[in-house]
Amino acid sequence: MSSKSFEYFMKGVFLISAVISVVAIILICLFIFTGGIPFIQEYGLKHFLLGTEWKPSNTPPSFGILPMIMGSIYVTIGAIIIGVPIGVLTAVYLSKFCNNKLYKLLKPGINLMAGIPSIVYGFFALVVIVPIIRDIFGGTGMNILTASILLGIIILPTVISMSEASLKAVPEGYYKGSIALGATHERTIMSVILPAAKSGVLSSIILGIGRAIGETMAVILVAGNQARMPARITKGIRTLTTNIVIEMAYAADEHREALIATAAVLFIFILIINGTFLIVRRRSKN
Amino acid sequence: MNKFVIKNMNLYYDDFHALKNINMNIHEKKITALIGPSGCGKSTLLKSLNRMNDLVEKCTIKGDILLDSEDIYAENSDVNLLRKRVGMVFQKPNPFPMSIYDNIAYGPRTHGVKNKSKLDEIVEKSLKSAAIWDEVKNDLKKNALRISGGQQQRICIARALAIEPEVLLMDEPTSALDPISTTKIEELIQELKKDYTIVIVTHNMQQATRISDKTAFLLNGELIEYDKTVNIFSVPKDKRTEDYITGRFG
Ligand SMILES: Nc1ncnc2c1ncn2[C@@H]1O[C@H](COP(=O)(O)OP(=O)(O)OP(=O)(O)O)[C@@H](O)[C@H]1O
Ligand SMILES: [Mg+2]
Numbered sequence: 001m002s003s004k005s006f007e008y009f010m011k012g013v014f015l016i017s018a019v020i021s022v023v024a025i026i027l028i029c030l031f032i033f034t035g036g037i038p039f040i041q042e043y044g045l046k047h048f049l050l051g052t053e054w055k056p057s058n059t060p061p062s063f064g065i066l067p068m069i070m071g072s073i074y075v076t077i078g079a080i081i082i083g084v085p086i087g088v089l090t091a092v093y094l095s096k097f098c099n100n101k102l103y104k105l106l107k108p109g110i111n112l113m114a115g116i117p118s119i120v121y122g123f124f125a126l127v128v129i130v131p132i133i134r135d136i137f138g139g140t141g142m143n144i145l146t147a148s149i150l151l152g153i154i155i156l157p158t159v160i161s162m163s164e165a166s167l168k169a170v171p172e173g174y175y176k177g178s179i180a181l182g183a184t185h186e187r188t189i190m191s192v193i194l195p196a197a198k199s200g201v202l203s204s205i206i207l208g209i210g211r212a213i214g215e216t217m218a219v220i221l222v223a224g225n226q227a228r229m230p231a232r233i234t235k236g237i238r239t240l241t242t243n244i245v246i247e248m249a250y251a252a253d254e255h256r257e258a259l260i261a262t263a264a265v266l267f268i269f270i271l272i273i274n275g276t277f278l279i280v281r282r283r284s285k286n
Numbered sequence: 287m288n289k290f291v292i293k294n295m296n297l298y299y300d301d302f303h304a305l306k307n308i309n310m311n312i313h314e315k316k317i318t319a320l321i322g323p324s325g326c327g328k329s330t331l332l333k334s335l336n337r338m339n340d341l342v343e344k345c346t347i348k349g350d351i352l353l354d355s356e357d358i359y360a361e362n363s364d365v366n367l368l369r370k371r372v373g374m375v376f377q378k379p380n381p382f383p384m385s386i387y388d389n390i391a392y393g394p395r396t397h398g399v400k401n402k403s404k405l406d407e408i409v410e411k412s413l414k415s416a417a418i419w420d421e422v423k424n425d426l427k428k429n430a431l432r433i434s435g436g437q438q439q440r441i442c443i444a445r446a447l448a449i450e451p452e453v454l455l456m457d458e459p460t461s462a463l464d465p466i467s468t469t470k471i472e473e474l475i476q477e478l479k480k481d482y483t484i485v486i487v488t489h490n491m492q493q494a495t496r497i498s499d500k501t502a503f504l505l506n507g508e509l510i511e512y513d514k515t516v517n518i519f520s521v522p523k524d525k526r527t528e529d530y531i532t533g534r535f536g
Binding site: 171173174176177178179180181182183184187191192195196 | 336338341366367368369370373374376378380381382383384392393396397442445446449
């Protein structure tokens, strides 16, 4: 093959790869929305989104997903409260305080955390966190709090890696400028470097939110999965994702369509999160 | 009066001998220029006066540097206090990505000023001293990155002045600026001489002649000649100085 035709060949390969991913996302959209929208039209958007009862086997059945929407929001907020401070401070430590030797130990550890399948985290939470929560608060130990802790841990690598990268990208001149004014290393980091990296840190948090809201298998193990409005953080809940997984296997007809419509709602959540991410990114570039 | 006294100072970056046996007195409330070809050690010498070299790993200094007769590298000397007394302006303007006001107030806040009206006063005074008050007084909340390079550099000078240093170190403060901004900053530097001891690194011979009282010529880490600026540029004693200022090398 001549180098010219090889070039054409490779161009074709790249083009096909790009087209495949675009087609995949289009097909997913088509599947979710054509499967979900007719149901929503029939059942009523307001009833579906704001209904507080999810009882598919009643006659007539009710398909209100507000409990699951609230469930997802609760555990995601919980995950942010637990995961973000730890993650951001870890990133600060890794990028500005930790010595080289320790870094070489910690960094692969965090990369490994990102690679562990979430079911393993879920299992860990089931065996370790659930009993602790049960001992402290009573009940089953499977609740909003447990799921929040679990998700807080799961989003750590996302938050840490991206925050660390954005801290490292802060121009050296800011650091020197602050030090030259007689500020300590600590003050410089907390008052100049971290604020300078805030859009990257914010992006890492948004990605973490996306990760938390989409997490499924690990959450099933520890969230309790009761389809009801969240009451207290020591009560079980069900999220959008787990709702789909738990019932998909046996759902039929309208019930099945209701689950696909649930997926559509989840999809829109993810679109909003990604959109926010893009806006934050773009703003930070200006 | 000597502000700095540098005695038998040697500086090494790891095993590279960057400054060789420097002896030099820097006069109070005068402008001292450091000139010499690229890589001769001007910035290194400047940075050793406020211990910014501490940030460089494996940088060792032998000999003494005295500020008002006190050894700034002594075991018990407070490096943050030193940097409060000896301010620095960098080659590339480096205002923090925050408002103009917060940029100027950062130093005083660092050193414990909390009172709002006191801070307002310091900010105004510093911006006036840096000859940029009139240009930014209505925009104090504006992000300091959203102004021109020349303005940014004067913000950096104001930021350094806000903690009332005694000495101002400037490493090629105008090399990234246009001629008009350069003129403004040169005028400013001469104005500041009344209250501050200034040490300035420059590649620009005309600039050194225009603004400095004394000039030090460095070459390969050695202090070749140090004298009144007029003498250096009219009757240099050393052949190498003459070659350099007449542009025969460097
Ligand atoms: N952090 C460092 N580590 C090792 N060597 C360094 C370091 N900084 C400077 N040097 C070396 O020390 C010598 C003097 O550097 P310095 O930056 O003081 O030069 P300069 O006179 O300011 O040059 P320029 O006019 O290009 O700014 C150079 O040979 C340089 O390579
Ligand atoms: Mg230099």
